[in-house]
Amino acid sequence: MIIAAGAMLGGAGAGAGQWRDGVQVYEKVCSHCHEANVGPVLKGRQLPVAYIERVVRHGNRAMPSFRPSEIDDAALADVARLIGAGAPLVKE
Amino acid sequence: MSSKNRTLPKGVTAGDFDKAMREIRAIVGAEYVLVDEEPLAPYNKIMMPVADAQHAPSAAVMPDGVEQIRKIMKVANKYRLPVYPVSTGKNIGYGSAAPVERGQIVMDLRRMNRIIEVDADLCTALVEPGVTYQQLYDYLQEHNLPLWFSCPAPSAIAGPVGNMVDRGVGYTPYGEHFMFSCGMEVVLANGDVLRTGMGAMENSNTWQVFKWGYGPTLDGIFTQSNYGIVTKMGMWLMPAPPDFRPFCIQYPNETDITKIVDALRPLRIAMVIPNAVVIAHTLWEAPCTPVKRTDYVTGPGAISDEAVLKIQADHGIGAWNVYAGLYGTKETNDANWKIIEAVAAATGGKIITQEQSRGSQALQYRFDLMKGKPNLGEFGLYNWRGGGGSIWFAPVSQAKGSETLKQMKMAKDILGKYGFDYVGEFIVGWRDMHHVIDLLYDRSDETQKKNAYACYDELLHAFAKEGYGMYRANTAFAEKVAATYGPVKRDVEKRLKKALDPNNIIAPGRCGISL
Numbered sequence: 001m002i003i004a005a006g007a008m009l010g011g012a013g014a015g016a017g018q019w020r021d022g023v024q025v026y027e028k029v030c031s032h033c034h035e036a037n038v039g040p041v042l043k044g045r046q047l048p049v050a051y052i053e054r055v056v057r058h059g060n061r062a063m064p065s066f067r068p069s070e071i072d073d074a075a076l077a078d079v080a081r082l083i084g085a086g087a088p089l090v091k092e
Numbered sequence: 093m094s095s096k097n098r099t100l101p102k103g104v105t106a107g108d109f110d111k112a113m114r115e116i117r118a119i120v121g122a123e124y125v126l127v128d129e130e131p132l133a134p135y136n137k138i139m140m141p142v143a144d145a146q147h148a149p150s151a152a153v154m155p156d157g158v159e160q161i162r163k164i165m166k167v168a169n170k171y172r173l174p175v176y177p178v179s180t181g182k183n184i185g186y187g188s189a190a191p192v193e194r195g196q197i198v199m200d201l202r203r204m205n206r207i208i209e210v211d212a213d214l215c216t217a218l219v220e221p222g223v224t225y226q227q228l229y230d231y232l233q234e235h236n237l238p239l240w241f242s243c244p245a246p247s248a249i250a251g252p253v254g255n256m257v258d259r260g261v262g263y264t265p266y267g268e269h270f271m272f273s274c275g276m277e278v279v280l281a282n283g284d285v286l287r288t289g290m291g292a293m294e295n296s297n298t299w300q301v302f303k304w305g306y307g308p309t310l311d312g313i314f315t316q317s318n319y320g321i322v323t324k325m326g327m328w329l330m331p332a333p334p335d336f337r338p339f340c341i342q343y344p345n346e347t348d349i350t351k352i353v354d355a356l357r358p359l360r361i362a363m364v365i366p367n368a369v370v371i372a373h374t375l376w377e378a379p380c381t382p383v384k385r386t387d388y389v390t391g392p393g394a395i396s397d398e399a400v401l402k403i404q405a406d407h408g409i410g411a412w413n414v415y416a417g418l419y420g421t422k423e424t425n426d427a428n429w430k431i432i433e434a435v436a437a438a439t440g441g442k443i444i445t446q447e448q449s450r451g452s453q454a455l456q457y458r459f460d461l462m463k464g465k466p467n468l469g470e471f472g473l474y475n476w477r478g479g480g481g482s483i484w485f486a487p488v489s490q491a492k493g494s495e496t497l498k499q500m501k502m503a504k505d506i507l508g509k510y511g512f513d514y515v516g517e518f519i520v521g522w523r524d525m526h527h528v529i530d531l532l533y534d535r536s537d538e539t540q541k542k543n544a545y546a547c548y549d550e551l552l553h554a555f556a557k558e559g560y561g562m563y564r565a566n567t568a569f570a571e572k573v574a575a576t577y578g579p580v581k582r583d584v585e586k587r588l589k590k591a592l593d594p595n596n597i598i599a600p601g602r603c604g605i606s607l
Contacts, residue, residue, distance in 0.1 A: 001212040028226055032248045032468035037382060037453060038475070058133045061536070062474030062482075064184055064249070065137035069154050069202035069222070 022078030025071055026089040030079065035090055039063060042083050052080035099150045101174050101195040109150065112171040116153050119163045124154040124203070135181075135198050138190050139482040139535065140568040141544035147190035147567065149176070152198040158323050162283040164199070168597040169281065175199045176599045177321045179221035179254030182246055185482040185530065186258065187567035192601040199321065208324065209300075212237050215329045216274065216300040221253040221322060225466045228252065238332040240464040242266040242368075247466035253325045258564060259315050261519055261526055263461040265419055266330050267368030268521060270315055275299040277324035278314050281593035286310070286320065300326035316564070317585070318599035319592045330464075335425045338417040338459040339432065340449065341441035342410030346373075349412055349500060350493030351439045353518070353525070356414070357491045359435065360520050364428050367462060369520040370415040373500075374400050376517050376530075377409045380454040380472035385513075394508040409454075414441065417462045476515065479534025481544060483568075485551050487560040489518070489525040499527050499560065506554060507531070510547035511540070526563050552576065567602070574604025 019025050033039035042052075053076055059065035071079075082089060100109050117125045126132050127150070135149045153175075155161050168175050176196040181189025191198055205222035210231070219228065225247040232239050242262030244255050255262075256269045266272040278286045286292070288311045291299035303309065314320050343352060352371055359365045375395070379385075383406075388399040404411060418425040418432070436443050449455035457469025474482060485503070489495045496518055504514040507529075516529040531551075533544040548569060552562070556576040565573040574582060585605045589596070593607075600606040 002209060028230075029249060032466075033471055036467070036469060038468060038471045059137035059480075061478070061480030062139075062471065063480075064182065064188065065134035067134040067152075067181065067189065067200060067202065068131075069200045070180070070249075 019075035180251040182250040239329040245470035265366035275326035278320035318602040372517040379476035477532040481533035481535030
């Protein structure tokens with residue numbers, strides 16, 4: 001069985017510039033540290049959107065930077081907005 | 093950018109640079125070319141103990157296909173622009189997405205993230221450089237394919253092509269990643285597209301199943317080098333075993349490393365234990381548990397042996413913690429489990445099974461890595477010292493107990509001299525060990541940064557004097573590490589560079605290779 005010949009991916013296989021929304025970015029990238037006792041907890045801190053965006057692009061100490069080719073501006077804006085608003089981002 | 097202080101490639105005028113950028117914008121689209129300082133910031137985030145400016149890019153370009161790369165190569169040759177390709181750019185502690193030399197143009201391949209083919213019968217995949225392990229994992233899950241891959245610790249955000257090209261390692265039976273790659277597509281400096289192995293033949297359908305092709309096997313020269321831009325890679329996937337039994341064996345004493353290695357080596361060579369065994373020191377486990385260093389150390393300097401013993405006692409961590417797994421059927425694993433139990437009993441080790449590991453963060457991320465499930469649990473290491481400083485010191489050792497003890501003592505002594513802790517592990521290949529040490533320091537502290545550089549330098553040269561070479565190195569030390577391998581090898585590398593890239597445009601300086 002051969003699958004995926006030449007196909008760009010959607011759904012769970014989505015990659016750069018193809019994120020469904022900020023929830024997916026959080027689940028597939030941010031949560032690996034920020035919901036795993038590695039990076040600081042973000043929810044409930046009312047972090048400003050511009051601050052989150054800056055830290056993601058520049059990195060911060062041990063936190064890696066993320067390029068627009070990895071997380072495009074729209075997806076970053078969405079995840080920053082959701083974190084800032086304290087939206088539920090993981091299944092609890 | 094109009095600033096007088098703009099970063100430019102070495103030997104390229106501002107006028108030529110601007111002209112080249114205009115031509116590259118026409119190829120990839122203006123939104124995929126970055127030249128200003130602020131948007132370039134993500135390409136200059138490093139953890140190495142040198143100034144950011146040393147690895148500042150002049151630009152970043154983001155092609156989305158081979159044809160665009162070929163056209164960019166033409167422009168690069170015309171203006172003699174050095175281009176530094178990165179895939180996912182998450183080679184953290186080895187250089188990340190920053191170029192090896194200041195002023196190089198980062199060619200960011202992250203947009204090329206197609207999983208081109210998965211053959212579920214042959215258990216192979218063909219992927220582009222921007223594919224992450226998380227993406228591949230999700231893809232296999234979504235398509236209900238019982239196939240596993242091997243990934244390194246930063247797996248969720250890193251990807252198979254970049255890791256294989258840097259000859260990284262992972263933790264499943266396919267843990268020596270280059271060994272389990274099969275076929276590459278490479279854009280050469282002149283724009284030609286080379287397919288290695290069987291891929292060179294038109295209409296071949298054996299590119300991902302037979303590595304060698306006819307004549308010299310070329311794949312190796314495109315790893316840890318700058319002879320081409322790898323745009324596709326074949327990789328072998330492992331059928332998910334009917335029974336997977338990961339385990340940890342803890343040992344109480346630092347000197348136990350001798351008997352651990354000598355007891356495990358025969359099992360590894362005979363493939364009773366098929367995966368890359370990890371032997372992790374207390375201070376690798378502690379940050380991932382997590383344990384706070386500040387609870388055990390006050391003031392500057394390396395942690396004391398007494399404090400390390402206290403951590404072991406307080407948190408149930410071994411001096412050494414062996415991670416391995418059995419991959420087979422219930423019947424074969426039952427039989428091999430008896431061997432593991434006997435070896436542990438004979439060497440004074442305490443076995444922790446998956447069932448007994450519940451609730452342990454350190455064990456869980458290891459057990460997940462051993463089945464190729466991406467996570468970032470190991471980033472807990474960076475909380476140990478804090479401050480975002482990390483470089484990997486990674487010498488190769490024979491898989492012999494006496495050698496590993498010697499290397500551990502040498503490293504610990506030199507690290508301690510500079511006030512750093514021994515945070516190390518051994519990853520067992522068939523006959524070798526990758527001795528991987530995370531030199532953790534506070535990068536916001538200039539003294540620690542300076543000491544970290546001097547410490548790595550001394551480690552490198554002290555180990556080289558004993559005949560121990562690096563398996564991989566960060567970009568700041570590329571030249572020095574290359575020099576430890578002697579002049580003849582370097583001369584051949586240079587001659588290859590001259591033949592394949594006479595204008596020296598692909599990542600000059602990478603792994604010490606330049607014209």
